[in-house]
Amino acid sequence: MSNSVGKHSYGEFGDRKEELVRSERLAxxxxxxxxxxxxxxxxxxxxxxxxxxxxxxxxxxxxxxxxxxxxxxxxxxxxxxxxxxxxxxRPPKLNIKPHDIHEVLESVLDSVRTKIVSQHVKVHKKLNAELSIINVDNEQIKRVFSNVMINAVESMPEKGEMTIVTENDRDNFILKIKDTGGGIPEEDIIRIFDPFFSTKSSGVGLGLSICYGIVVSHDGTIAVESKPYYGTIFTISLPIK
Ligand SMILES: Nc1ncnc2c1ncn2[C@@H]1O[C@H](COP(=O)(O)OP(=O)(O)O)[C@@H](O)[C@H]1O
Ligand SMILES: [Mg+2]
Known part of the structure; x- marks a missing residue:
């Protein structure tokens, strides 16, 4: 089951019609x-x-x-x-500057380290993108990465594996954050970007709607693929301008 939102989509998430309906509904x-x-x-x-x-x-x-x-x-x-x-x-006005996304990822990983360690999550990094310096708002993009990583870790309360993969296609920097957690049921996947949608007892449910707003304001896309009991992959694609 997959769901993709943003200005454009690619690869396995390329159902453009569904994506447009989704973006309008979110707006x-x-x-x-x-x-x-x-x-x-x-x-x-x-x-x-x-x-x-x-x-x-x-x-x-x-x-x-x-x-x-x-x-x-x-x-x-x-x-x-x-x-x-x-x-x-309405995400705040962006302060766009060139940043090395691989360094940004390392610093976000550091900030969620305690949670990762306490939940016995093993982290794998495959930072394969050759072009990783992109124009972004550092603070906002950190927020996106940290929200998605925290969700991944929270989906694995006992233990599990989180894999961070980066790559480029012709026009984009692509980041995949994969987990081996409980996955997202099919009936929920359409709602996870909605404000206040949460399945956690103490969740606020704003994390992913904030991520959505920030990624779209960078002209990027955020997509999700999930299999219950197997895991989830969030794919964030940011244009190399
Ligand atoms: N990696 C993930 N694995 C399983 N479910 C997820 C994952 N990421 C998000 N979700 C689902 O999406 C919901 C919304 O996420 P979010 O907007 O970050 O709010 P919150 O984390 O406060 O619940 C979560 O409550 C959860 O049900
Ligand atoms: Mg969250």
């Missing part, structure tokens, strides 16, 4: 999500300000303090979710 979902998020922001700001005033007027030993803290914590959480949602609907 529509993103616009609705962004307008809802925007509308929630103002009243939420008012709640935060009023709670701060309440806190000021409360004696430190008052029984109300703990309720005020609950409200503060939850308004902060909603604010965080809304900001993430707005970011995935």
């Amino acid at each position: 529509f979902t993103g616009r609705i999500a962004a307008s809802i998020a925007h509308e929630i922001r103002n009243p939420l700001g008012n709640v935060s300000m009023s709670v701060q005033q309440l806190k000021k007027g409360c004696a430190p030993d008052s029984p109300w303090v703990k309720h005020i803290e609950v409200i503060t914590r939850n308004t902060e959480r909603i604010n965080f979710l809304i900001t993430e949602l707005l970011n995935c609907a």
Whole structure:
């Protein structure tokens, strides 16, 4: 089962018609999500300000303090979710510069090392791309790689193998992140890029929609292929301009 989104597609993911429908649907979902998020922001700001005033007027030993803290914590959480949602609907303005993607990958691997080690995941690297210096927004592209790698590691809670493959075709730098985890059921694969779709008990479900927004803003594509009980391959393709 596979699913591919972005401006263009290639190889085994080349069903252009399905891809266009998917991109439009995502753009529509993103616009609705962004307008809802925007509308929630103002009243939420008012709640935060009023709670701060309440806190000021409360004696430190008052029984109300703990309720005020609950409200503060939850308004902060909603604010965080809304900001993430707005970011995935409209990724921030890109700061594009040439970067060696192989170095970027090494630094992302370092940052997820603890999780990799604690879950006994073995990492294989096949960095075969000859042309790996690409114009990207370093911070944003790191976010994409780290979201996809963390998902891969989370799909292998006991142990497993993650393989990072890079290659070039004529116009693109291609990265594949493969895992030997539980895979994605056929009925879920169409929904994994939707905001707030998550099958994890503590998942937010914004990781892949953020990845989608960032990759598309780089004129790239992100595709997924998965076999339940066997594993998943995410393929990110970025144009060499
Ligand atoms: N490598 C993977 N293996 C299995 N399932 C995956 C993988 N990557 C993503 N998924 C599925 O896609 C869902 C959405 O992922 P994401 O947007 O990153 O949100 P979250 O990680 O917070 O759940 C996950 O909850 C999971 O069901
Ligand atoms: Mg995730």
